[in-house]
Amino acid sequence: MFNFLEQNSLFVVLLVVLIIWIGLYYEIIKLEKRLKKIEKKNED
């Protein structure tokens, strides 16, 4: 894996962009969970 990334360093850039995306996605999922809780309370 490391050898592949070392030889095709464009994929390292891709990996970095993906990690940033995963981090932001995690934040949005957390927000969605909080919203769901509010919706549930609203129904009750």
Add this chain to the structure above:
Amino acid sequence: MKLKYFIGILFVLVILLSFIPKISGNLTDVKFYSTIDTTKIIPVKGVISEISNNLYKFIDKDGNEGKLYASNITNKEGIFYLKYNEYENHFTLKKFEKNTFFITFPFIPGLEEKARIILFHVPVAWVSVLAFLISMFYGIRYLKSENYEFDVKSVNSASLGFLFCILATVTGSIWARFNWGSFWNWDPRETSIFILLLIYAAYFALRSAIEVEEKKAKLSAVYSIIAFVTVPFFIFILPRITSGLHPGSADDLSSPGGGPVIKSGMSFEMRIIFFLSLIAFTLLYFWIFTLKNRVTELERKKI
């Protein structure tokens, strides 16, 4: 146009513009690095015109001229992967690639393709500083007015800043594995961001430790101000006055005496894409920040 669509379009643009341009040095680079590493092949964007059989005149993107020795060339323009022959003062062609896109990124030895990471890694770090600043701003406003709304905004901004700080650390550590050989090198900037992470982790620990709402808000507002006071020192001062691996350190030859990271090796086109990315990440931060504020506002109304 609505902000969220604008951010989306801006991100598509930034990601396309950071992956499509090819790396291209100039003939001076080829000459220089051939004396250091004789096996090194360097891409150069340029135009050729034939002088005689197998011998071409090569003009690179910066207007430097050189003699190119090659056979079977059909294209006159594109990216030429060159090696320099010191004894006969001509370049030899190793590989050819068509290039139709007008922007190229500069050739930076050691970084090469990885130079593109700077278009994401630095804006993320910048947004974390901005988020901490805004956390302090709302902390001060809370202390002035004792309005619960400002406390919520202060926490939301700090938690987003913490996320971006972690992202900057992780992406930087991956970059370090491929450029400096190890995930963590205790470079001044790495050390200072680590301390910064600890400082803001303590902020969240403090908040969860206090149960009384008013006391919690007041203490965390004071703490967010104290925490931000250390940020300029850790991000802007310490890494510039000490010698380290990051560009812009005190022993960096391209910016003597230290300076901002972005001063190193970026061309004009790359700098424009860099600032586009900076704007995109900043707007994205503000969008998620307002979303979080709206959700916490809803939560508060329901209680």
